[in-house]
Amino acid sequence: MNTTRLRDRLLLQEDLNFLLTNRVPRIALTHLMGWYSQLRSPLLTRFSIAVWRLFTELDLSESRQQRFDSLHDCFTRELKEGARPSDPRPEIIASPSDAIVGACGQLDGCRALQAKGMDYELHELLGSRELPERFAGGSYVTLRLTSSMYHRFHAPHDIEIDRVTYISGDTWNVNPIALKRVERLFCRNERAVIEARLQSDGTPLLLVPVAAILVASMRFTFIDLLLNLRYRGPNVIPCQASLAKGQQMGWFEHGSTIIVIAPPGMELAEGIASGSRLRAGQALLRRARQGQAS
Structure with missing residues (x-):
């Protein structure tokens, strides 16, 4: 693939990404996601996490819990003790x-x-x-x-x-x-x-x-x-x-x-x-x- 075709392809991908994530009813979708994430169903949550993993590098190995009742619980998960130590230097x-x-x-x-x-x-x-x-x-x-x-x-x-x-x-x-x-x-x-x-x-x-x-x-x-x-x-x-x-x-x-x-x-x-x-x-x-x- 030559440079011009590659550039055009990348621009098309950017256009599609922008349209799909911005030229939509953003606030309505945000309210909908908020409602969906709060649904308490372990089965639905496992399915949602499986789909989520198809598109992201979701790593739950450091999570304090491994089973979640809702997507909200997964989004806001706590980590195991000591997983994120802070640099102690005062400066x-x-x-x-x-x-x-x-x-x-x-x-x-x-x-x-x-x-x-x-x-x-x-x-x-x-x-x-x-x-x-x-x-x-x-x-x-x-x-x-x-x-x-x-x-x-x-x-x-x-x-x-x-x-x-x-x-x-x-x-x-x-x-x-x-x-x-x-x-x-x-x-x-x-x-x-x-x-x-x-x-x-x-x-x-x-x-x-x-x-x-x-x-x-x-x-x-x-x-x-x-x-x-x-x-x-x-x-x-x-x-x-x-x-x-x-x-x-x-x-x-x-x-x-x-x-x-x-x-x-x-x-x-x-x-x-x-x-x-x-x-x-x-x-x-x-x-x-x-x-x-x-």
Whole structure:
């Protein structure tokens, strides 16, 4: 197959993927998936997992349980004790989740990259004009969770959480194909802004879980709150929560994205680059070495 035909074939595959996962009634399908995943039937669940495995690399070997009464139980499964140890070094910000790294690097002022040639302003993502200024010129990492991954996320350091801001939105797919085609996609989707600070010195840190098609449901255990498309509570949710590094923060009910944003003085940890695969607890960011801080 010559280069032109191969390119055309790949473009056609991307077009079909985009149409099938985005040019559909996204919110209605997300509600339907939420209902289906909650059906408690071990037989139906085994069948659904078998079909799921035909299309993904679902690995349940680390799961604490091996039999599930619903797809929801499988999506939100716990792992065996010690399966995701956190990097103990105090200078390290650990990955909050299993993920594939997307766009990452240093912020251009208050602007981050979504995909090559497409970027977005932090104030659009965060729903605030003031908050981005604290992170201007800092670092960010986009973490994409696929549907087959472990869906729980954990504290990246010993942190205090002061506020959660829920921002309702759409449910576009967040795969690389959609990110290349939909401008400011993260700023359009349902998301939450978790404002935290390191217990050691008060350094601010943001975690922004972003929902997507078939997901749109995030459980935060530190405030015992389920956020989804039907949520009608307050937009800003004050909280006072202390979490130790590696402690569970919550989970997605399918797979999605977490954007981690740190202020100047932090840099990407060794080996972090677009396309890298991570496990929760691995080094994600680190304090910039002396003389390298912005």
